[in-house]
Amino acid sequence: MEYDIILRNISKHISLDKQEAAYFISLLKEKKVPRKGMILREEQLCKEISFVVSGALRAFYLDKTGRQSTIMFAIPxxxxxxMFCFINQQPAMLNIEALEDSLLLQLQKEDLDQLYIKVPKFERFFRIIMQNAYIREQLRVIQTLSLSAEERYRIFLDKYPQVAKLVTQKQIASYLGITPEFLSMIRANKAGKTIS
Incomplete structure (x- = not known):
């Protein structure tokens, strides 16, 4: 297994010496997930955080009527x-499925806690990752409250063009909080008029 991709990801925020990198790598577990395979189901104990080496994942919430709301996508x-259930070691609220054959590197919660003790700079790394995720979700909520569906769709395409190529119209619609039919109307709107 080649670990360059995850080490480059970490080097965006912290520097590791060879010993620290080797210890970190020793904690990782490789997981191959086939298309439509689940890495987490609601009510299952959330024991790990996953780094996407290849493939694509989707995290979604399933309501009592069976309606899916896409919370996030994850690509290489x-x-x-x-996150809430991972940090607090509680049963999952989300489901996470592979949108295509995927390769993950997973870190168990207890191993992450040991990593913080043995290589304290990882606390900084994961703090930054969590801050960025919080900021992204806060902006998404504000956009949902203040922008039209057409504007949110344009932002999604601009920000995540690679995700848009991998997922279905139904999954994009559930991420935007609209129906697939309404998304079809937005896509078909050639005149450039905003649909509210």
């Missing part, structure tokens, strides 16, 4: 988990 070089 991204981290994904049900």
């Amino acid at each position: 070089d991204w981290w994904v988990t049900d």
Whole structure:
């Protein structure tokens, strides 16, 4: 297994010496997930955080009626988990599925806690990752409250063009909080008029 991609991801925020990098790598578990395979189901204990080496994942919430709401996507070089449940070691609220055959590197919660003790700079790394995730979600909520569906769709395409190529219209619609039919109307709107 080649670990360059995850070490480059970490080097964006902290520097590791060879011994620290080797210790970190020793904690990682490789997981191959087939398309439509689940890495987490609601009510299952959320024990790990996953780094996407290849493939793509989708985290979604399933309501009592069976309706799916996509919370986030994860593509190569991204981290994904049900963060609240991972940190608090509680049953998951989210489901996480592979959108295509995927290769992950996973870090168990107890190993992460040991990593913080043995290589304290990882606290800084994961703090930055969590801050960035919080900022991204806060902006998404504000956009949902203040922008039209058409504007949110344009922002999604601009910000995540690689994700848009991998996912279905239904999954994009559930991420934007609209129906697939309404998304079809937005896509078909050639005149450039905003749909509210």
